[in-house]
Amino acid sequence: MGRIKQRGKAGAAKAYMTRSMAVKKLQCSLADFRRLCILKGIFPREPRSRKRANKGSSAPTSFYYTKDIAYLAHEPVLKKLREHKAFAKKLARALGRGEWSSAKSLEENKPVYRLDHIIKERYPTFIDAVRDIDDALCMIFLFAYLPSDSRVSPTLIENCSRLAAEWQLYVMHSRSLRKVFLSIKGVYYQAEVMDQTVTWLVPYQFTQHVPTDVDVRVMLTFLELYQTLLGFVFFKLYTDASLVYPPPLDAKKDETGAGVGAFSLQEAKTAQNTTAQKAKTVDVDGKRVSSKDVRQTIKTIASEAVDGDVDMLAVDSMPVDEDDEEFVAQPSKSNPEETSDLATLKSLSALSQSGSSKLFAPYTFWLSRETSRPVFEFIVRSFGGRIGWPATSGSGSPFDETDETITHVIIDRPLVERPNETEEESERRRRRKHVQPQWVVDCINAGKILLEEPYLQGNTLPPHLSPFGNLAGAYDPAAGLAGEDVEMEEEASEESEEEQDEEGSEEELEQPEKAALKAAAAAEDEAALRAAELAAEAAGVDFGTFEKEAQKAQKKTKKAAASKQVDEAEEDMNKMMMSNKQRKLYERMKYGEKKRTVERENLEQKRRAIEKEKRKKNKA
Numbered sequence: 001m002g003r004i005k006q007r008g009k010a011g012a013a014k015a016y017m018t019r020s021m022a023v024k025k026l027q028c029s030l031a032d033f034r035r036l037c038i039l040k041g042i043f044p045r046e047p048r049s050r051k052r053a054n055k056g057s058s059a060p061t062s063f064y065y066t067k068d069i070a071y072l073a074h075e076p077v078l079k080k081l082r083e084h085k086a087f088a089k090k091l092a093r094a095l096g097r098g099e100w101s102s103a104k105s106l107e108e109n110k111p112v113y114r115l116d117h118i119i120k121e122r123y124p125t126f127i128d129a130v131r132d133i134d135d136a137l138c139m140i141f142l143f144a145y146l147p148s149d150s151r152v153s154p155t156l157i158e159n160c161s162r163l164a165a166e167w168q169l170y171v172m173h174s175r176s177l178r179k180v181f182l183s184i185k186g187v188y189y190q191a192e193v194m195d196q197t198v199t200w201l202v203p204y205q206f207t208q209h210v211p212t213d214v215d216v217r218v219m220l221t222f223l224e225l226y227q228t229l230l231g232f233v234f235f236k237l238y239t240d241a242s243l244v245y246p247p248p249l250d251a252k253k254d255e256t257g258a259g260v261g262a263f264s265l266q267e268a269k270t271a272q273n274t275t276a277q278k279a280k281t282v283d284v285d286g287k288r289v290s291s292k293d294v295r296q297t298i299k300t301i302a303s304e305a306v307d308g309d310v311d312m313l314a315v316d317s318m319p320v321d322e323d324d325e326e327f328v329a330q331p332s333k334s335n336p337e338e339t340s341d342l343a344t345l346k347s348l349s350a351l352s353q354s355g356s357s358k359l360f361a362p363y364t365f366w367l368s369r370e371t372s373r374p375v376f377e378f379i380v381r382s383f384g385g386r387i388g389w390p391a392t393s394g395s396g397s398p399f400d401e402t403d404e405t406i407t408h409v410i411i412d413r414p415l416v417e418r419p420n421e422t423e424e425e426s427e428r429r430r431r432r433k434h435v436q437p438q439w440v441v442d443c444i445n446a447g448k449i450l451l452e453e454p455y456l457q458g459n460t461l462p463p464h465l466s467p468f469g470n471l472a473g474a475y476d477p478a479a480g481l482a483g484e485d486v487e488m489e490e491e492a493s494e495e496s497e498e499e500q501d502e503e504g505s506e507e508e509l510e511q512p513e514k515a516a517l518k519a520a521a522a523a524e525d526e527a528a529l530r531a532a533e534l535a536a537e538a539a540g541v542d543f544g545t546f547e548k549e550a551q552k553a554q555k556k557t558k559k560a561a562a563s564k565q566v567d568e569a570e571e572d573m574n575k576m577m578m579s580n581k582q583r584k585l586y587e588r589m590k591y592g593e594k595k596r597t598v599e600r601e602n603l604e605q606k607r608r609a610i611e612k613e614k615r616k617k618n619k620a
Contacts, residue, residue, distance in 0.1 A: 007055075011052060012047050012048070012049055012052040012053040013052060013053060013054075013055050014066065015047075015053075015065065015066055016045065016047050016053040016063040016064065016065065016066065017063065017064050017065070017066045017069055018054065018061045018062065018063060018064075019033070019044075019061065019062045019063075019064065020061070022064055022069045022072075025069060025073070026069065026072060026073060026078065027082075028078065028081060028082070031217070032078075032081045034218070034221070035081075035221045036072055036075060036077060036078060036081075037072075038218070038221045038222060038225065039077060039115065039118055039221065039224075039225055040071070040072060040075065040118065040122075041122055042064065042068045042071075042072065044062040044063060044064060045063050045064060045065055046063070047063055050063070076113070076117065077113045077115070077118070080111050080112070080113035081113070083111040084110075084111050087106060087110060087111055090106055091103055091106050091107065094106060114228075115224065115225060115228040116228065116232075118225070118228075119225075119228055119229055119232055123229070126194070126233075126236055127194060127196065129229060129232065129233050130193055130194050130196045130198070130233060131196050132229075133198060133229065133230065133233055134198055134199055134200055135222075135226070136226035136229055136230055137164075137167060137198070137200035137230075138200050138201050139219070139222060139223055139226050140160045140163050140164050140167075140223075140226060140227070140230065141160075141164050141200065141201070141202045141203065142203060143156065143157060143160040143223060144157065144160040144161040144163075144164045145203050145205065145208055146208050146210060147207075147208060147209070147210075149210065151210065151216045152210065152216065152220075156220075156223070159227065160223075160227075162246075162249075163227065163230050163231075163234070165259070165260050165262075165263055166234050166238075166245075166246065166247060166263070167230070167234065168260050168378050169247060169260060169263055169265060170234065170237055170238065170241070170243075171191050171193075171378075171382055172260075172378065172381045172382045173241065173243070173265060174193070174241065175357035175358070175382060175383070175384065176191045176192050176193050176357075176382075177189065177190075177191050177378075177379070177382040177383070177444075178190050178191060178192050178197075178444075179444065179445055179467040179468065180379060180441045180444050180445065180467075181441070181445075181464075181466050181467055181468065182437075182438070182441055182464060183466075185201060185203070186201050186202050186203040186204055187201070187202045187204070187375055188200075188201055188468075189201075189202065190467075190468070193237070194237075199468075202375070204372070205372060205374065234246075239268075242267050242268050243265055243266065243267060243268060244265075244266040244267070244268050247263040247264060247265055247266070248263070248264050248266065249262055249263055250262050250263075250264065253395060253396055256394065256395035256396075257393075257394035257395060258394055258395050258396035259373070259374055259377070259394060259396070260374070260377065260378065261377075261394075261395075261396035262396070357383060357384065358383065358384040359383040359384065359385075359443060359444065359447075359448075359449065360380055360383045360384055360385025360440075360443075361383070361384035361385060362407075363385050363386075363407045363408055364385070364386045364387075364388075364399075364403070364405045364406045364407050364408070365380050365385055365386065365387040365388070365406070365407070365408050365409070365410055365440075366387075366388050366389070366401060366403075366406045366408070366409045366410070366432075367387060367388065367389040367390075367393065367410050368390075368409065368410060368411040368412065368413065369389075369390050369392050369393060370411075370412050370413060371410050371411070371412050371437055372437075373389050373393040373394060376410060376437065376440060377389070379440060379441070379444065380440065383444065386398065386399075386405075388400065388401070388403065388406070402428075406432055407432060407433065408432065408433045408434075408435055408452075409432050409433070409434045409435070410435060410436075410437055410439075410440060411434050411435070411436065411457050412436060412437055413457070414457075414458050415457055415458035433452045433456075434456060434457040435452050435455045435456060435457070436455050436456070436457065436459070436461060438455060438461050438464050439452060439455035441464070442455075442462075442464065445467035475599070475600040475603045475604065
């Protein structure tokens with residue numbers, strides 16, 4: 001006899017659990033449960049049948065996997081939260097009784113939890129962690145620009161600012177920045193770190209405020225996890241780059257508004273070399289023998305040996321340091337004249353540092369006071385350029401405005417006449433290129449130095465397009481900048497006007513006949529065909545010619561209708577072979593394609609209207 005199944009103890013009712021049941025099982029508050037779910041990456045699930053999962057009830061509620069809740073029950077953070085709850089009760093009792101010594105001892109032994117084990121669980125490899133730091137960087141930069149209040153402490157903002165500066169320092173040092181986009185929300189950056197694309201958003205430096213309807217506690221829980229994650233990632237990145245982490249901070253420069261310049265990158269090679277030397281030294285019979293002594297001994301033995309089974313010169317000819325090893329091109333056996341071009345590690349590393357990563361290396365920039373210094377200092381230094389700024393933008397500028405090496409001035413002000421300008425200042429102004437900030441960003445996205453004329457001070461800027469990939473078939477505003485279609489339309493309109501002027505009355509005589517034949521070709525039903533026949537008879541068109549045009553048009557329409565029917569029938573057959581889920585997905589895809597096509601056509605139509613207005617103005 002089979003096992004009897006009881007209602008509510010098998011299937012979906014056992015696999016899912018409501019939020020109230022989960023809180024009751026874990027014996028924690030709703031706020032602690034929310035914090036645990038955020039830290040462990042557990043989120044609500046949607047069962048196929050909500051009524052079965054809720055044991056017959058149709059009340060709206062959130063469901064979680066029972067296995068996930070059982071996973072949370074063994075979490076060390078939950079144990080610390082319970083200890084903190086007991087600590088809060090003891091501390092409140094001690095303060096209420098006036099037992100200050102016991103309250104002080106309780107505060108010193110306050111339970112604190114760590115999230116290191118959660119980071120190791122959620123990110124088994126370092127590449128997984130790098131791939132998932134997009135949201136972490138966005139959150140860090142957001143809190144770095146927020147003002148401190150009762151909900152956001154100054155210590156938290158300071159820590160976020162430090163992490164943001166450490167990330168920018170690494171990107172500038174490794175030259176891994178690839179794309180920049182200036183949007184309304186802020187500045188979008190995209191870097192390539194460990195062969196992973198990392199995109200993050202940095203808000204502009206305006207006065208921010210925290211809205212009252214935003215649950216800051218949830219954001220702070222995410223921020224707590226992200227701070228631990230970025231600490232692990234930055235330590236690994238700095239260590240692999242042979243840099244000291246955390247980078248030392250100069251407090252005086254930080255107080256004077258130096259920003260990223262207050263941190264200094266230090267190489268960690270000295271410590272590694274001392275440890276390596278200690279490891280190479282060995283004690284033999286009370287004497288210290290180093291690897292250098294061993295190599296000298298091998299050389300002497302090889303020089304003295306004349307006849308021997310072992311060729312000691314081969315041992316001595318082997319490279320001592322593997323870091324200095326170079327690939328030697330050997331001739332091919334099939335074709336001795338050719339040598340194999342195998343890329344070495346040194347050539348690949350040199351290739352990654354060349355090209356667009358040193359785009360601004362030959363140039364020196366000067367920032368005007370109205371431009372954002374943190375943004376353009378990070379951008380220019382990431383691509384090898386030198387940049388300076390006035391003292392009003394902060395301290396730490398490597399040179400002043402009178403430096404003769406300045407080639408470009410990034411300025412965002414209209415042209416102003418300078419009547420009191422000296423001859424030296426006017427000569428300096430003529431020698432430098434005064435460009436608007438968009439030129440720097442467009443050069444980075446294009447991967448080359450663009451012409452400065454469209455971006456000069458006071459000029460109307462070209463459109464600033466997003467460098468991130470768009471959908472296939474989407475409207476591309478840059479496609480119309482070439483002006484090929486517009487020129488063709490202009491030439492066609494000019495030729496038609498010239499032909500109309502030259503032919504004159506001859507075209508007027510031929511127009512009724514052409515119109516009648518066109519009407520016959522466009523006729524779709526019998527009534528339209530009869531009307532076209534009468535118009536052709538009135539215009540003096542021969543009946544045989546009209547009948548030929550009508551037959552051609554009917555054949556074309558029949559072929560088009562037949563092909564359309566075949567396509568529709570094939571599409572219907574394909575839909576019949578699909579499941580219900582696949583058919584709905586296909587219909588959503590077709591709806592999205594149709595919507596994008598209509599949107600592209602509308603934008604192209606607006607573009608044509610604008611171009612026509614421009615042509616009319618130019619003619620006028």
